[in-house]
Amino acid sequence: MERIPILKMGDCLLVTIQVDMHDRLAMTLQDDLTSRIAETRARGVVIDISSLEVVDSFIGRILANIAAMARVLDAETVVVGMRPAVAITLVELGLSLPGVRTALNVERGMDLIRRDDAAGPEAAGSAESSSGRSQG
Amino acid sequence: MSTTAAVGRIPDIVQRHERELLAEWIQLQIASMGFQRDRGREDELTDQSRRFLRHFTGSLQAGGASADIRTPAWAETREFLGDLSRSRATQGYSPTETAGFIFSLKQPLFARMRQELRDSDQLAEQLWTATMILDQLGLYTTEVYLKGRDEVIRRQETEMTELSTPVVELWEGVLALPVIGTLDSSRAQTVMENLLQKIVETGSSYAIIDITGVPTVDTLVAQHLLKTIAAARLMGAECIISGIRPQIAQTIVHLGVELQGVATKSTLADAFAIALARRGLTVASLNGAGPPPRPAR
Numbered sequence: 001m002e003r004i005p006i007l008k009m010g011d012c013l014l015v016t017i018q019v020d021m022h023d024r025l026a027m028t029l030q031d032d033l034t035s036r037i038a039e040t041r042a043r044g045v046v047i048d049i050s051s052l053e054v055v056d057s058f059i060g061r062i063l064a065n066i067a068a069m070a071r072v073l074d075a076e077t078v079v080v081g082m083r084p085a086v087a088i089t090l091v092e093l094g095l096s097l098p099g100v101r102t103a104l105n106v107e108r109g110m111d112l113i114r115r116d117d118a119a120g121p122e123a124a125g126s127a128e129s130s131s132g133r134s135q136g
Numbered sequence: 137m138s139t140t141a142a143v144g145r146i147p148d149i150v151q152r153h154e155r156e157l158l159a160e161w162i163q164l165q166i167a168s169m170g171f172q173r174d175r176g177r178e179d180e181l182t183d184q185s186r187r188f189l190r191h192f193t194g195s196l197q198a199g200g201a202s203a204d205i206r207t208p209a210w211a212e213t214r215e216f217l218g219d220l221s222r223s224r225a226t227q228g229y230s231p232t233e234t235a236g237f238i239f240s241l242k243q244p245l246f247a248r249m250r251q252e253l254r255d256s257d258q259l260a261e262q263l264w265t266a267t268m269i270l271d272q273l274g275l276y277t278t279e280v281y282l283k284g285r286d287e288v289i290r291r292q293e294t295e296m297t298e299l300s301t302p303v304v305e306l307w308e309g310v311l312a313l314p315v316i317g318t319l320d321s322s323r324a325q326t327v328m329e330n331l332l333q334k335i336v337e338t339g340s341s342y343a344i345i346d347i348t349g350v351p352t353v354d355t356l357v358a359q360h361l362l363k364t365i366a367a368a369r370l371m372g373a374e375c376i377i378s379g380i381r382p383q384i385a386q387t388i389v390h391l392g393v394e395l396q397g398v399a400t401k402s403t404l405a406d407a408f409a410i411a412l413a414r415r416g417l418t419v420a421s422l423n424g425a426g427p428p429p430r431p432a433r
Contacts, residue, residue: 084332086370088328090367091367092363105372
């Protein structure tokens with residue numbers, strides 16, 4: 001059965017989705033990822049979806065679920081590289097993934113996790129692109 | 137309405153009296169122009185009338201027994217009239233003026249026919265044929281005129297949406313989108329797509345949406361804005377809204393629109409300052425310590 005590879009980079013897990021996600025593959029990824037987080041005690045997960053052209057409501061929900069599960073396992077999830085068309089579709093579907101953090105590319109996603117790590121867990125949330133706080 | 141009536145002697149009559157017909161016809165048209173008349177327009181009209189009459193005679197002869205202007209014999213005349221109507225549509229003529237070009241030919245033509253055709257039965261029949269042809273041509277000009285107008289409107293529409301939604305880069309990683317005019321659904325879609333595309337192209341993590349030029353904000357506009365912001369966030373960029381006027385702030389609260397989780401600032405300058413600060417940048421004066429004084433507002 002095909003699987004999506006999960007790469008470990010330091011404290012981070014990097015998942016690059018390069019094929020069209022069908023439902024079973026998404027479920028498998030969810031299983032694999034949670035067990036890898038527990039195994040490696042990773043602090044962050046970066047999911048790169050820049051080559052994903054189609055995202056439906058199910059995949060959207062799986063992404064949100066993965067983020068929630070990772071948080072329970074004490075890891076921060078950042079979804080990076082979402083395409084404009086995909087973003088518009090998700091918003092039109094009413095899925096704005098409120099619990100998921102986002103970045104423009106893998107590099108910035110990694111930065112985000114590293115910075116949070118350095119600042120300590122309580123500072124997480126006030127850094128770049130954590131929409132939600134307006135300072136002033 | 138039968139369109140197979142024979143054109144009979146009409147081509148012959150038109151050809152023989154072409155000069156007088158033309159003179160009278162032009163005279164009539166110039167008279168109907170009223171106070172708008174000027175030399176340039178009159179010359180143009182004379183030229184157009186002459187050319188039309190030539191095509192008209194040609195088509196009448198080629199058409200033989202057929203008085204149906206959809207036949208190939210009339211193709212040239214149709215083409216000429218099409219160009220004329222289109223150019224008149226863009227020049228701002230009214231549809232009446234455009235169709236009047238054809239209809240004003242009736243009077244001189246009928247006068248000639250009355251002179252030539254003595255038999256009243258034959259005259260009535262030929263007049264009917266001539267009326268039919270000219271009516272069809274007149275309606276054709278109106279049709280093309282409307283098409284021309286539609287094209288003008290469509291072009292202006294696309295130009296407007298294209299022109300009014302520029303995305304500019306204020307600083308490396310900071311985009312600004314000054315929205316001007318009312319945001320309806322189709323424009324909001326263009327705005328959203330432009331902004332998201334530009335975010336990808338420039339790799340910007342901050343986008344300032346300036347709504348100083350938006351006259352009113354209703355629930356629909358607010359929803360469009362929130363959607364844009366949500367989509368930008370999904371891609372990893374944060375939006376700041378600026379240019380909210382006091383009345384708009386009141387409307388937003390009265391409508392119960394939730395702008396929570398969105399940074400809002402009253403001016404573009406303030407929003408820019410925030411974006412720079414979040415990127416860890418600051419603006420400093422060259423000859424002294426500290427930031428330059430804020431301009432008085």
